[in-house]
Every structure is written in structure tokens, then in C-alpha cells.
Amino acid sequence: MTRRLAVAGAGAIGLSVAREAAHAGWAVTVFDPAPGSGASWVAGGMLAPVTEAWPGEEDLLALGLDSVARWPEFAAALSAEAGTDAGLHPAGTVVAATGSGDRDELTALAGYLESLGRPVQRLTGRELRRLEPAIGPDVRGGLSVPGDPSVDNRRLLAALRAACGRAGVTVDERAVAAVRDDGARVTGLRLADGTEVAADVVVVAAGAHSSSLHPVLEGLVRPVKGEVLRLTRRPGALPPPARTVRALVDGRPVYAVPRVLPGHGDLVVGATTAENGFDTDVTVGGVRDLLRDAERILPGIAEYALTESAAGLRPGSRDNVPLIGRIGPEGLIAATGHGRNGMLLVPVTAAAVAAVLRDAAVPDAVRAADPRRFTSVAAERS
Amino acid sequence: MTRRLAVAGAGAIGLSVAREAAHAGWAVTVFDPAPGSGASWVAGGMLAPVTEAWPGEEDLLALGLDSVARWPEFAAALSAEAGTDAGLHPAGTVVAATGSGDRDELTALAGYLESLGRPVQRLTGRELRRLEPAIGPDVRGGLSVPGDPSVDNRRLLAALRAACGRAGVTVDERAVAAVRDDGARVTGLRLADGTEVAADVVVVAAGAHSSSLHPVLEGLVRPVKGEVLRLTRRPGALPPPARTVRALVDGRPVYAVPRVLPGHGDLVVGATTAENGFDTDVTVGGVRDLLRDAERILPGIAEYALTESAAGLRPGSRDNVPLIGRIGPEGLIAATGHGRNGMLLVPVTAAAVAAVLRDAAVPDAVRAADPRRFTSVAAERS
Numbered sequence: 173m174t175r176r177l178a179v180a181g182a183g184a185i186g187l188s189v190a191r192e193a194a195h196a197g198w199a200v201t202v203f204d205p206a207p208g209s210g211a212s213w214v215a216g217g218m219l220a221p222v223t224e225a226w227p228g229e230e231d232l233l234a235l236g237l238d239s240v241a242r243w244p245e246f247a248a249a250l251s252a253e254a255g256t257d258a259g260l261h262p263a264g265t266v267v268a269a270t271g272s273g274d275r276d277e278l279t280a281l282a283g284y285l286e287s288l289g290r291p292v293q294r295l296t297g298r299e300l301r302r303l304e305p306a307i308g309p310d311v312r313g314g315l316s317v318p319g320d321p322s323v324d325n326r327r328l329l330a331a332l333r334a335a336c337g338r339a340g341v342t343v344d345e346r347a348v349a350a351v352r353d354d355g356a357r358v359t360g361l362r363l364a365d366g367t368e369v370a371a372d373v374v375v376v377a378a379g380a381h382s383s384s385l386h387p388v389l390e391g392l393v394r395p396v397k398g399e400v401l402r403l404t405r406r407p408g409a410l411p412p413p414a415r416t417v418r419a420l421v422d423g424r425p426v427y428a429v430p431r432v433l434p435g436h437g438d439l440v441v442g443a444t445t446a447e448n449g450f451d452t453d454v455t456v457g458g459v460r461d462l463l464r465d466a467e468r469i470l471p472g473i474a475e476y477a478l479t480e481s482a483a484g485l486r487p488g489s490r491d492n493v494p495l496i497g498r499i500g501p502e503g504l505i506a507a508t509g510h511g512r513n514g515m516l517l518v519p520v521t522a523a524a525v526a527a528v529l530r531d532a533a534v535p536d537a538v539r540a541a542d543p544r545r546f547t548s549v550a551a552e553r554s
Numbered sequence: 555m556t557r558r559l560a561v562a563g564a565g566a567i568g569l570s571v572a573r574e575a576a577h578a579g580w581a582v583t584v585f586d587p588a589p590g591s592g593a594s595w596v597a598g599g600m601l602a603p604v605t606e607a608w609p610g611e612e613d614l615l616a617l618g619l620d621s622v623a624r625w626p627e628f629a630a631a632l633s634a635e636a637g638t639d640a641g642l643h644p645a646g647t648v649v650a651a652t653g654s655g656d657r658d659e660l661t662a663l664a665g666y667l668e669s670l671g672r673p674v675q676r677l678t679g680r681e682l683r684r685l686e687p688a689i690g691p692d693v694r695g696g697l698s699v700p701g702d703p704s705v706d707n708r709r710l711l712a713a714l715r716a717a718c719g720r721a722g723v724t725v726d727e728r729a730v731a732a733v734r735d736d737g738a739r740v741t742g743l744r745l746a747d748g749t750e751v752a753a754d755v756v757v758v759a760a761g762a763h764s765s766s767l768h769p770v771l772e773g774l775v776r777p778v779k780g781e782v783l784r785l786t787r788r789p790g791a792l793p794p795p796a797r798t799v800r801a802l803v804d805g806r807p808v809y810a811v812p813r814v815l816p817g818h819g820d821l822v823v824g825a826t827t828a829e830n831g832f833d834t835d836v837t838v839g840g841v842r843d844l845l846r847d848a849e850r851i852l853p854g855i856a857e858y859a860l861t862e863s864a865a866g867l868r869p870g871s872r873d874n875v876p877l878i879g880r881i882g883p884e885g886l887i888a889a890t891g892h893g894r895n896g897m898l899l900v901p902v903t904a905a906a907v908a909a910v911l912r913d914a915a916v917p918d919a920v921r922a923a924d925p926r927r928f929t930s931v932a933a934e935r936s
Binding site: 403404406453454455456457459460463464467473474475476477478479481 | 788835836837842849857858859860861
């Protein structure tokens with residue numbers, strides 16, 4: 173008999189999990205009151221295991237490196253299935269620094285990455301500008317990280333929706349209130365409208381909203397707001413950079429991700445960070461900081477149109493490593509807590525959940541993301 | 555027989571002209587592909603004859619003073635007719651200056667206004683903050699101008715639409731291509747879809763688009779782009795000012811107009827000035843300047859939500875005085891070229907056009923706005 177999988181959340185993670193499960197023969201329904209409209213829609217789309225790496229987060233770096241290596245094949249297969257480009261942009265990333273404090277931090281990052289054997293190239297300001305003429309004179313130095321590409325997250329979502337449709341996934345635009353279980357194993361979902369839906373397995377991929385769906389997830393995922401702007405080049409304005417440009421400006425991180433194909437803005441500029449509950453207001457202070465910092469690095473954007481301002485809620489975990497795998501009652505799987513790295517971790521998350529669904533071992537790098545690391549039951553078991 | 559009036563343009567000017575004409579017994583149709591969506595929708599809503607005054611523009615000051623005096627009665631009558639508040643906010647304006655250059659310019663303005671007998675009150679920074687606690691410590695001095703109130707332009711448009719409806723005005727959402735005439739007098743309109751519409755009199759109230767509607771208007775009105783932001787107070791943020799706050803920041807003018815009733819943003823911040831054709835992009839540079847300058851004066855807005863960014867096209871005339879009255883063939887009336895002062899000049903413009911329609915004399919202050927001042931025929935006649 174076909175087993176029923178219910179996925180809570182139709183963001184990039186939920187849809188990619190649903191697609192893999194449908195391929196494996198599951199009867200899949202994804203529940204989301206506004207599919208593809210959350211953090212996945214707002215995201216900048218950096219696939220940046222290296223330039224997001226921080227000393228002490230080696231588990232996250234390993235997970236990101238595993239996933240970024242999967243991206244080309246994932247995107248190619250998805251594009252073919254969907255009949256539409258999944259949006260992978262293979263150009264890498266340059267990191268720019270302005271003040272001396274920012275340069276010191278960059279040098280420390282370069283040293284750390286070199287100590288891990290990751291290829292990074294240190295560049296002077298002049299060398300950076302030769303690579304990316306859009307970078308302005310305030311930039312004094314930086315790094316080239318060719319291995320950190322990007323994805324047009326909105327093309328990705330469209331491709332995932334199309335591929336899910338072709339794979340027979342049902343998208344149900346009702347909100348999930350809770351995962352139901354009988355004490356031992358999940359029995360399905362309770363929807364916000366009171367309907368109960370039966371399922372053999374439930375994947376919680378509800379991003380920042382995941383914690384409220386089952387008591388075992390309570391307190392494990394919190395919303396971390398990020399404001400993101402979308403700019404469009406106007407006639408006469410300088411071209412956008414070819415690569416993702418990241419920078420530290422007076423200690424504040426900022427990024428600009430180019431969109432190669434037209435349609436959703438030529439340049440995505442992000443992102444602020446604020447922990448303020450489920451607030452998705454775009455604030456004056458946030459926009460002011462993003463514009464100021466991005467203009468400092470890419471002065472030509474002053475002539476761009478500001479075509480969109482939005483805020484998304486990153487699903488933050490306690491240790492910045494996501495929650496991917498079984499947790500709580502039998503049949504409950506988490507695929508959430510991806511923080512800033514949701515787009516990056518789409519392929520490895522989908523592969524890991526697919527492995528769990530067929531009772532196979534997850535990829536090595538995913539072991540650190542075992543959600544049971546946070547539960548006392550897991551502590552007893554381990 | 556009822557005479558037919560066609561009005562090109564359903565902004566605040568066109569609608570207020572239409573309403574008066576309908577009251578006077580005309581059969582009125584207003585043509586606009588998107589009624590109430592242009593500069594009237596984007597506007598800040600300052601009614602600022604005094605704080606917009608510049609030495610050498612005494613005609614414009616006189617026109618503005620005439621119109622601002624009409625506003626209370628105009629708003630009261632309109633509100634009663636429409637059954638909805640027309641949005642007049644009687645609180646006045648304070649003008650703030652930061653740097654010494656800005657303060658010098660303000661002192662010059664105060665001296666000029668005093669020389670004209672206009673009441674203005676000079677204030678220290680401390681006195682300004684006592685009046686408006688939202689004003690920040692960078693403000694070193696300013697003026698209080700109680701006679702410059704404001705209007706919620708979107709409430710005004712809604713009230714005008716309602717009043718026009720009740721007065722029997724027809725709104726036709728087709729675009730006007732040109733005013734038709736037989737060489738001596740107007741015969742009606744040609745619409746963009748090719749339809750010809752007969753009319754005895756045509757009022758051109760098409761704002762920045764007016765010049766293209768008849769050869770006699772060619773070159774007399776040009777688009778002057780202005781970017782305007784709408785902010786909404788968030789929980790915990792400081793209250794907005796009670797009065798309109800205007801400022802010069804490093805020589806750049808900025809204003810913040812509070813909205814008393816909720817619905818369209820708590821604070822309207824504007825406005826940039828650019829002459830770039832019919833371009834209504836909101837630019838990075840424009841938003842950056844407005845936010846920076848407004849925050850300098852009202853630092854608490856950093857915590858506000860940025861809920862709207864838009865650009866409108868002010869209809870700029872050659873001498874900054876509008877074009878109100880007969881021009882060209884018999885039956886053609888202009889009501890355009892209002893520049894930054896469209897909202898302010900609504901009542902006097904409507905009254906003047908009503909006078910022209912009944913062959914009466916226009917108010918004294920409107921004589922300077924005679925459109926024939928630009929035409930050689932007028933030069934011969936005068």
C-alpha cells in the first residue's frame with residue numbers, strides 16, 4: 173500500500189523533500205497557506221558554505237560543503253524535470269572589506285579557511301575591482317571565493333513547484349495547526365480549520381514556524397528576521413557585478429547577489445538580522461543600513477531602482493546547525509532550523525530526508541544535524 | 555440644453571473641477587485610465603503657501619494664500635457632500651535647520667516672510683523640541699508656521715470621487731489622446747482607443763501629461779519627478795510629530811507630514827526632485843537621501859516600518875506658477891502646471907475654473923496663472 177507523507181511547509185525545503193519522496197513512491201501532500209511565499213521567497217540565494225563559515229562552526233561548514241557539491245547535479249535534474257531553469261548561477265563570490273577592522277576580520281577568515289584547506293585568494297582593492305568593476309574605491313581589499321555560487325530562489329521555487337506537480341505531489345493551501353500522534357507514533361496533522369488529516373509520516377519543514385507544530389520541537393527553532401531589498405538596473409546605470417559580492421562595512425555584513433536572468437530584480441541586497449518574534453515589517457533603519465552599506469561597496473547602485481523591500485524569517489536553531497532527521501514520536505521527521513543557509517542546504521536536506529524515509533543512513537555530514545541532539549530522550553539513547 | 559464638459563485627468567484638480575461644474579449644471583465626464591493614481595496619490599499633502607515661498611515668487615505666494623484660506627470651507631463642504639472626511643489636518647508646520655548654512659537660509663526665509671507681513675515664529679532647537687518632541691538633537695533652530703496645514707491626499711481623493719459620484723459626474727477610464735478643435739473652438743476629445751467624444755468645453759487637468767494633449771500646451775508643462783515614502787509607526791516606536799515637519803539638511807529639503815487617521819501610513823516623507831522625463835522609478839539614491847535626511851530630523855523613525863515607496867510626476871510650469879484658465883481655441887481651459895502645490899491649489903483652481911465656465915472673473919490671485927501669458931496670441935491681446 174502507498175504510504176502517505178504529509179509535509180508541513182511549501183518553502184524550498186518542504187517542496188524539495190516532497191519531490192524526492194514522490195519519486196520514491198510516497199503519496200505526498202504539502203500543506204502551506206501561501207506556498208513559496210516565506211523565507212524562501214525573500215532569500216538572497218547565496219550558496220555560501222565558505223563565506224558563511226565561522227570558526228567553531230565546522231559541522232555547519234562540512235554540511236554546507238556537502239550540499240554545495242550536490243547543487244549542480246540537483247539543479248540540472250530539477251531543471252530537466254520541471255522544464256524550467258532552476259536558477260543556479262555558477263559564478264562565485266568576492267568578499268570586500270573597507271575599514272581596517274573589517275580587513276582584519278577578513279584576514280582572520282582567510283587564515284581560518286586556509287587552515288581547513290579551503291581555497292581562497294586574497295586580493296587588493298585594485299585586484300578586486302579588476303575582477304568586479306562595480307566595486308568602488310572605498311574597498312581596500314578582499315577575497316575571491318570561486319566555490320560559493322548562488323541561486324535565483326524564485327526560479328528555484330517555480331521549478332520545485334513544477335517538478336512537484338509532475339511528480340504527483342498535492343499542494344494543499346490550508347494551514348497546519350499541529351502534528352498529531354498517539355503517544356508512540358504520528359497519526360497525521362490537525363489543520364487550522366479543524367480538519368484532521370491522516371498520514372503515516374510527517375515532515376515538519378515549516379521554517380520559523382516549525383516549533384509550534386509539535387511539543388518535541390518547542391523552543392528548538394526561533395524566527396530570525398532578515399530584511400532584503402531587490403534593485404533593478406536602470407538605463408545608464410553601471411552593470412551589476414557578475415559574482416556575489418559580500419562585504420563587512422563597519423562590522424556590518426552586507427551582500428549583493430546578481431540575478432542573471434531578468435524578472436525578479438537585477439541585484440538582491442541583504443540582509444539585516446533581528447530577533448523580534450514573528451515580525452516581518454521592513455524598517456526604516458534596516459533599509460537605511462542596507463542601502464548605505466551596499467552603496468559603499470557598489471556605488472553605482474545609487475542609480476538603480478529600488479523595486480522591492482521585504483523581510484523574511486530565518487528558522488534559527490540553538491547551535492546554528494539545522495534539524496534534519498527523526499525526532500519525537502515514530503514517523504515525525506524535522507527538516508528545519510536552516511538559519512541563513514536554507515537555499516544552500518536544499519539538496520543535502522532533501523537527500524537526507526529521502527534516506528530517512530527509506531530507513532537508510534543519512535550522509536555523514538548530516539549526522540551533526542540530528543534533531544535528537546536537543547532532546548533528553550536522545551541523550552539517554554546515545 | 556445641458557452643456558457638456560469633458561475633463562482630461564481624474565487627479566485632485568480634475569475631480570474638484572468636475573464637481574464644481576456638475577454643481578453648476580454641466581454634464582461632466584472625467585477621463586482617466588487610472589483615476590486618482592498619479593501625482594495626487596503620491597503627494598505628501600502639505601498645504602504650504604508660506605513654507606514653500608521663495609523670494610521672487612510673490613505671485614505664487616499670493617495664489618497659495620488665497621487657496622489655503624479657502625481650504626477649511628472647501629473641506630467642510632466636500633466632507634458633507636461626500637459623506638466621508640476630506641482629510642484636512644489643521645495642525646501647522648515647523649521648519650527645522652541643522653547645519654549653519656541651513657540656519658542661514660532659514661533666517662533669510664523668516665526675514666522675507668516677515669517683510670511680507672506673514673506671521674512666523676523663530677524658535678531655538680530646544681523650543682522646537684518642546685513643540686515637537688520627535689525632533690532630534692541635531693536640529694539647532696527653526697520656525698513655527700501655524701498657517702501651513704496639511705491634507706491626507708488619499709482621503710481627499712476618496713471624498714472627491716464620492717462627491718463627484720453624487721453630483722452626477724461620469725468617470726470614464728479611457729485615456730485621452732488629444733483635445734479636438736475645428737480651428738476656432740474645441741469639439742471634444744480623441745481617446746487613445748480612437749473613439750471621438752464630443753464636448754462643448756474641455757478642461758485639461760492631466761498634470762504632467764497635459765502638454766501632449768493640445769499643440770497650444772506643448773512645452774508648457776514638464777514632468778518633475780518626486781519620490782515619496784510612507785512610514786508606519788511600530789509598537790514601541792516614538793510617536794510621529796503632530797505638525798508637518800520640514801527641514802533643510804545639508805541644503806536638501808525634506809518633509810514629514812503626519813497622517814492623523816490611520817490607513818495610509820502614519821508619516822509621509824518626501825520629496826526628491828528630478829527631471830528625467832516620464833520616469834517613475836524609485837531610486838536607491840532617492841530613498842537613501844530621504845531616509846538619511848528624515849532620520850537626521852526625526853531619529854525615532856528608524857523604528858518605523860517603511861510601508862511604501864513611490865514616485866509621482868509633478869506638472870512643472872516654466873515659471874512655477876500654474877496654468878489656470880482659457881488658452882488656445884474657444885472652449886479649452888487649462889488647470890495644470892501646479893508643480894509642488896497641487897494639493898494646496900485645489901480649492902482656488904476649482905473656483906477659478908468654475909468662474910471661467912460661467913464667464914465670470916477669476917479670483918484676483920489667479921490672474922497671474924493665466925495660461926495665455928506663454929502664448930504669442932496672448933501677448934498680442936494683452
